[in-house]
Amino acid sequence: MALEWLVINAGLSLPEGFLAYLPSLDYLHDVQASASSLSAYISPAVKASLFILGVVASLINASVIPSSLGGPGNAVLEVQAHRGGLGHRTENSLWAFAHAMEMGVSILEMDTVFTKDGVPVVWHDHDISPEKCRGDFVGAYIANLTLAEVKSLSCDGQLAEHPQAKIYQDARIPTLEEVLDLIECYDNKMVTINLETKLDPLAPNETLPVEKYIDDIVPLLERRGFASRTTIQSFDWRTLIGIKKKFPKTVIVALVELETLMSINGEYPWLGGLNLADFNDNWIAAAASIGAEIVSPGHGFPWTDTIHTPGYEPFVNEDMVKRAHEYNMRIIPWTADDEATIAKLIDDGVDGIMSNYPQRVMWVGREKNRYVPRVGTKHRPHCLVNA
Known part of the structure; x- marks a missing residue:
């Protein structure tokens, strides 16, 4: 850097x-x-x-030197490739992460869920969707499948929302370690990882227990030398609280959307036992209380729309950014894909943007003097022979 x-x-x-x-x-x-x-x-x-x-x-x-080059309010915009940049390549695939590194993104954003035999794989959903995959186990939960069964699937579906994405036939769901292998094979010492733990406190039978996420992810990253290059994010704050307590050096990211900030019978199941009433309904203060260094809200409602969509309501604004910075936290909203919304978020003063189209964030960020161009890693096909 x-x-x-x-x-x-x-x-x-x-x-x-x-x-x-x-x-x-x-x-x-x-x-x-x-x-x-x-x-x-x-x-x-x-x-x-x-x-x-x-x-x-x-x-x-x-x-x-951190990719962020500093703390909250830093002028350099972090560019996160959401699921590797699923607008460009098959989501959460080795192909996507390779392409993101070739573009020069700051951070590879990805998701992890555990297989039946306890292996963390990089996949966004709890189950295997027919929209995304082909094979004998379509419809099954990852937690009920062994790694061998997961690897038998061909996940090369063309998402209707992203028809321009390049799809690779018979793409396989990678393990977390295989993604780390890819980064090492690309010899990319600059890129960092933002890893989301996929589990739902309202659907505990769909994944392995929360303790598995708390106990196993960070030791794997430490063993591979990636712990200092990885942030752990989650909507389910139980994992953030548990990981921060057990591995205090881990940087945790508090993900939120409107649904996770709503109470159910007076409780907030997504917030790991916290009650927003204790924080005067200030979710940023609640995130600070668990040691989160970064907050990551959806940019607006619905988040799939743009600022020009009739009925769209922005969630992130200048005041929210200011409040996050007052708690010495960075704020990185998700998932902005159009240039108008990206530009608005940059004007709000956010520290980074998660996007399915990271090149658009780079372009707008450069226009607004918030992005320092990075030259991507050259394509290395030998790193993708098992993708």
């Missing part, structure tokens, strides 16, 4: 021969094509100093 930022903002040139000595930074090979020489007035001596500083930062492992 440091070297890339300096190249872009100081108008530096990277000699191809030099890059040969930085094999871990091959994603920068095409940087000259993307960088804008924004500072013609910087002297050659200053440019040389910045260049050396960038090289040093890279050599001491620039991956330790």
